[in-house]
Amino acid sequence: MPANVTRGGSPVNCKGFVMEYFLQQLINGLTLGMIYGLIAIGYTMVYGIIGMINFAHGEIFMIGAFVSLITFLLLGALGITWIPLAVLVVLIATMLFTSVYGWTLERVAYRPLRDSPRLAALITAIGMSIFLQNYVQLLQGARIKPLPPVISGGFRFMKESDFVVTLSYLQVFIILLTITLMLVFTYVINRTSFGRAQRACQQDLGMAALIGINVDRTISLTFVTGASLASVAGLMFLMNYGVIDFYIGFLAGIKAFTAAVLGGIGSLPGAMLGGLLIGLIEAFWSAYFTVEYKDVAAFAILVLVLIFRPTGLLGKPDIEKV
Amino acid sequence: MSVAAPDKLGDSLITVEHLTMRFGGLVAIDDVSFQGANREITAIIGPNGAGKTTLFNCLTGFYKPTVGRLTLHHPRKGDFLLERMEGYQIPQRAGVARTFQNIRLFPAMSVLENLIVAQHNALMRASGYSVAGLLGLRGYRQAERQAVELARFWMDRTGLTDRADIDAGNLPYGDQRRLEIARAMCTNPVLLCLDEPAAGLNPRESSDLNALLRYIRDEHSIGILLIEHDMSVVMEISDHIIVLDYGRRIAAGTPEEIRNNPDVIRAYLGENEDEPLPPEVVRDMEEER
Numbered sequence: 001m002p003a004n005v006t007r008g009g010s011p012v013n014c015k016g017f018v019m020e021y022f023l024q025q026l027i028n029g030l031t032l033g034m035i036y037g038l039i040a041i042g043y044t045m046v047y048g049i050i051g052m053i054n055f056a057h058g059e060i061f062m063i064g065a066f067v068s069l070i071t072f073l074l075l076g077a078l079g080i081t082w083i084p085l086a087v088l089v090v091l092i093a094t095m096l097f098t099s100v101y102g103w104t105l106e107r108v109a110y111r112p113l114r115d116s117p118r119l120a121a122l123i124t125a126i127g128m129s130i131f132l133q134n135y136v137q138l139l140q141g142a143r144i145k146p147l148p149p150v151i152s153g154g155f156r157f158m159k160e161s162d163f164v165v166t167l168s169y170l171q172v173f174i175i176l177l178t179i180t181l182m183l184v185f186t187y188v189i190n191r192t193s194f195g196r197a198q199r200a201c202q203q204d205l206g207m208a209a210l211i212g213i214n215v216d217r218t219i220s221l222t223f224v225t226g227a228s229l230a231s232v233a234g235l236m237f238l239m240n241y242g243v244i245d246f247y248i249g250f251l252a253g254i255k256a257f258t259a260a261v262l263g264g265i266g267s268l269p270g271a272m273l274g275g276l277l278i279g280l281i282e283a284f285w286s287a288y289f290t291v292e293y294k295d296v297a298a299f300a301i302l303v304l305v306l307i308f309r310p311t312g313l314l315g316k317p318d319i320e321k322v
Numbered sequence: 323m324s325v326a327a328p329d330k331l332g333d334s335l336i337t338v339e340h341l342t343m344r345f346g347g348l349v350a351i352d353d354v355s356f357q358g359a360n361r362e363i364t365a366i367i368g369p370n371g372a373g374k375t376t377l378f379n380c381l382t383g384f385y386k387p388t389v390g391r392l393t394l395h396h397p398r399k400g401d402f403l404l405e406r407m408e409g410y411q412i413p414q415r416a417g418v419a420r421t422f423q424n425i426r427l428f429p430a431m432s433v434l435e436n437l438i439v440a441q442h443n444a445l446m447r448a449s450g451y452s453v454a455g456l457l458g459l460r461g462y463r464q465a466e467r468q469a470v471e472l473a474r475f476w477m478d479r480t481g482l483t484d485r486a487d488i489d490a491g492n493l494p495y496g497d498q499r500r501l502e503i504a505r506a507m508c509t510n511p512v513l514l515c516l517d518e519p520a521a522g523l524n525p526r527e528s529s530d531l532n533a534l535l536r537y538i539r540d541e542h543s544i545g546i547l548l549i550e551h552d553m554s555v556v557m558e559i560s561d562h563i564i565v566l567d568y569g570r571r572i573a574a575g576t577p578e579e580i581r582n583n584p585d586v587i588r589a590y591l592g593e594n595e596d597e598p599l600p601p602e603v604v605r606d607m608e609e610e611r
Contacts (some may be wrong), residue, residue, distance in 0.1 A: 022552035128451075193442055194434060195445055196431075197439065197442050199428070200428050200431070200439045203428040203430055205427060206426075207385070207422075207427075207428070208410075209383075209384060209409045209410040209413075210409070210410075210413055210419075210420055211413055211419070211439065211442065211505065212410055212411075212414035212442060213442050213443075214414075214442045215409075215410060288477060
């Protein structure tokens with residue numbers, strides 16, 4: 001390993017701190033991966049049920065971040081500064097508002113095209129993505145919006161060495177919240193009536209209607225679920241990076257899409273696994289190679305997966321049973 | 323079990339009037355009218371391409387008929403005009419269930435789940451269309467127990483109990499056929515439309531099927547519409563037979579009447595004995611043997 005590696009663009013002398021450095025990147029990568037994973041679930045669920053890639057999903061994530069920011073500022077203005085309460089209110093507000101965006105997106109843009117060729121729906125999705133970007137740009141302005149750190153401080157490990165590994169409270173919050181959401185989500189999909197209907201629609205839309213499942217409503221709820229998970233990712237992104245603008249949905253959306261493809265599009269555990277892997281790859285690439293090429297690394301993965309394992313890590317190949 | 327008060331034998335359950343279905347220039351069904359009765363098995367037979375499956379697709383909302391009226395006389399809820407209903411409402415409100423010639427189960431769900439998801443509407447009603455199910459409200463828990471009970475009942479009836487946790491896609495063919503019927507029954511229908519349920523079954527499975535269909539007709543007092551090529555099944559269990567040919571109804575009556583009807587014999591065997599039989603008729607006759 002090279003003695004001098006770059007981290008965040010500046011060289012860090014990590015000779016002798018190989019383990020510490022590795023641990024720190026692992027923590028950073030996991031946090032980032034959780035955010036990608038939450039967005040990726042929206043891609044994979046929508047693909048599973050109606051077979052289209054919702055390219056406007058990244059923008060839903062961006063809107064989630066904006067709603068979070070606005071709610072934080074509103075709460076600040078109202079004088080609610082007790083952090084746990086503020087974060088909880090923001091979480092609920094962003095999930096509710098962003099779900100409405102997700103629902104409307106499906107209702108207005110995709111449902112009328114349900115029976116059209118897939119290309120029509122795909123182009124509409126790209127159109128909606130551009131529309132939502134410009135909509136937020138017009139409403140909120142193009143400048144970067146900052147948010148002062150809400151949760152600061154953290155656990156520090158290996159204090160005896162010069163390279164202190166930090167696990168910030170924010171990272172703990174992100175990891176725990178994601179795990180909680182995943183558990184709830186898994187329960188909903190596997191154990192509730194809505195979850196069963198969702199899986200039934202995923203396997204055979206026509207047959208689901210024939211046993212009396214309201215397919216339109218199930219598809220709407222799928223968009224709502226995906227949007228609310230993406231909005232949580234938006235909140236985490238906002239708190240993690242502290243700055244957002246109307247364009248963040250593009251890159252994050254495409255990376256989450258890469259994660260969904262890597263995990264196997266249509267597979268829910270695959271989306272989470274893919275998200276974690278993309279987060280880790282990005283963190284380690286930035287740490288040991290060059291930060292400038294971290295996006296190249298992520299997208300190289302997309303290309304390689306599409307060439308060598310198009311069904312992804314956990315995806316099932318479509319085998320026609322005879 | 324929700325065995326309603328037995329409805330009078332022969333009460334009309336489904337009335338099809340002047341049904342016509344055109345696809346561009348092709349007339350798949352041409353002015354067909356008939357009635358299906360409660361607690362009776364009405365078989366619909368005819369050579370391939372006669373329009374039998376198209377008729378089912380009209381009844382279950384897959385197609386909107388070009389012309390015609392399809393009235394379901396629900397014994398408890400009154401009349402429904404099926405051609406005007408949204409696809410999913412036909413099973414949900416009018417109580418029409420259906421199976422397919424090429425089986426359509428939810429392959430990645432277990433046998434039990436296939437039967438429970440068929441009771442989605444009852445469960446959603448119990449949960450008040452909300453997240454109540456998630457929170458484990460008492461009413462919902464009870465509804466879920468009932469759903470499992472009904473599922474178990476039909477698994478027992480169809481001999482699938484010891485396969486409850488196997489994914490439907492991995493079941494042997496005969497079990498898949500029976501599971502499809504069990505799933506249709508779990509939607510609590512008043513009219514059951516079966517599209518070639520005996521296709522691909524061996525003689526023993528096929529006679530089990532006959533027993534199952536008779537049981538459903540007699541004990542659950544519902545009507546059955548049956549598309550079937552296997553004449554041993556049709557003649558044995560049907561109360562009433564409708565014969566279609568090239569989209570038209572050419573005969574209707576009891577099995578005995580149909581067996582001796584000259585139009586039916588002509589449709590199946592050809593107009594003129596000197597003419598070679600069309601290939602699809604030959605295939606049909608072979609299937610019937």
